[in-house]
Amino acid sequence: MATKLKNKKLPKKMSIEEQQEAENQAALEALRARRAKAHAKMEKSKGSNKRVGKTWKNDIGIFIFLFLLGLFMVFPIYIALITSVKPINELFIMPPKLYSIDPTLDNFKDLFLVANNSWVPFSRNVFNSFLVTVISTGLHVVFACMASFILAKCKFPGVNIINKAVVIALLFNSTVTYIMQYIVMARLGMINTYAALMLPMIPTAIGLFLMIQSIGQIPDAMIEAAKVDGASLMRVCWGIVIPNVKPALMTIIIFEFQAVWNYAGGSVIYDEALKTIPTVVQQIALAGLSRQGAIGAAAVILMVPPLVIFIAAQGQVMETMAHAGMKD
């Protein structure tokens, strides 16, 4: 399709620049001949989805290269996994083994025991983690959906400023502002409450940004049609726009879930009963490598939920990120 378009348009372009017409004509003839040849070649290989320089030898080379690099990426995760199932006598074998001779789940039991022997049962921390993650993710998604719809599709005073602020806010992730954030939270009396873990995680700029980009792709005619039919803004948002950006929705759920789930609110929570799993893992990790079995088990527990969600929604994530563009 594209080739035909270009072939047709080229002569027209030449006719606009009339100065060196004679030279251009000659060049054009040569170009046409070359294109015809290439086109014939293309036609021959049609259907096989062939591209320039694409051979199976190349593909195997790429695969081997990626495989080796992939091994490097997966290796630490594999070690975490293997450490978590090694019984205590295998953890300190010299030299360390890359596999477990007699895998057990003792470390997971141990972890619960270690944690249970401290102030509160480990199950409380697991509950905290799930509570905080589910509530922040839920609120983040609901709020971001409404805000992004408004920012992407409505015109009102201030919309441009807010859109710019969102893009700049991608730059200040919480690490740069955390000291001031702490002071704000302290003034609001939020320190050492669930709110300190949940509320700051809700207005994440990246989720809002991704939603704005995706909703921007929805044709305005669709929204206007709904408006003409008498739907309120709320109705347009939840009934028409959001169901059409499901991939983006999944993506921000994953990102937010990951962020909240891995957030160790060590500096805002002092009460053992309110701590989440990452904080507890950090505390156990203070014991150093002597507790590596339990740490490995905790790491695996921490790793599983985000991984499962990501695998389940992988295709949708890719679709969203394709729209995650930023133009100057």
Added chain:
Amino acid sequence: MAKEKSGNSSSAQGAGVAVKEAKKSANNLSIPLDPITAAELLERQAAAKTPSEKAIIAATTVSDAPIGGVAEDAKIIRLQATPPGAQTGKIILNKAERKYSFKEYMQYQWHEAKRSGMCYLMLAPFMLLFLVFTVIPVIMSLPMGFTSFDMAEFPPKWVGFDNFYTLFLEDDVFSQAVRTTIIFAIFTGPLSYILSFFLAWLINELHPKLKTLFTLIFYAPSMAGNIYFVWQLIFSGDAYGYLNSFLNTMGFTTAAIQWLTDANYILPCVIIVQLWVSMGAGFLAIRAGFQAIDPAMYEAGAIEGIRNRWQELIYITIPSMGPQLMFAAVMQIVASFTVDIVGRSLVGFPSTNYMAHTIMTHAFDYGWVRFEMGYASAICFVLFVAMLIANSLVRKILSRYLDN
């Protein structure tokens, strides 16, 4: 800028570009939800401040006809933009010369604001939290940087430029931290950015099933989060460490190397781990960008005389992935300037000779260990300004190579 320039030029081509530009920004921006009448359109145009804004408003009502369907190529758009469309752009732009008073402008804005109450209502929950936890902290950190504040005594004591003076002229650890941050920023910024792009490119060449697998593999570390203890196991200073034991059994070394406490090895170790976790949202965006490219582009490229994959990459792939590359760049800048937690959990705090001491670690030190909040916010503010500068710089450089 480009819009205004082309608006003033009288050639049909220039105006065509202006309309195209305006349409593009119109898509990015927004279109009024209510179907607007001609009178209202004029009112809106009257309220627009700049000529480019006017062009945008004009373009939202210009019919699709002059631009003509979807064209991949800026040249084609230029050719197809016919005089009617171009003129629409021009007339409105000329009207921009007329002046409206500030009072009239504000009255109009107020009128508009009253009309869009529901918009503000739906925006409120997110923006309220956004204000409290992001905007206010950022705005607060500037004056706080000029004070001495230890969280105990209110109000903070004003000390003028003392903090910044100490920071830049007397604090040796800070200059060490700047050095370390720059080293980390080079590795986790440009290097990891190029690596992300390169890997995404290679992955894209594979069979769809393998694509999914490798994307997962490379993204997994940034999902697994805080498993730094594994790296401690690998780099462990005694013979139990995986790396030491490997080197010993292979006969490369005879004694265990103190990877995480020897000043010579700290930096490379932390950089490796930082690279390992750096394939995050930016990598995903680039991966998806590859997938979004129309295969017909490559076919057309082959006919136009592209001979190998390298040319394909330079002339087709990179230019058509502009927005994704830009997004990834912003993500990477943030990641590279705020390197901190990896170093702290891997080599401890403080590290030997402050080898892994970044600006962010310095802020952590003063904020959470010494409770000198004034000084810590001065550090954070300097870092934030550095990030803003780096961001605008990188976007300028990138936009030269990408056609947006």
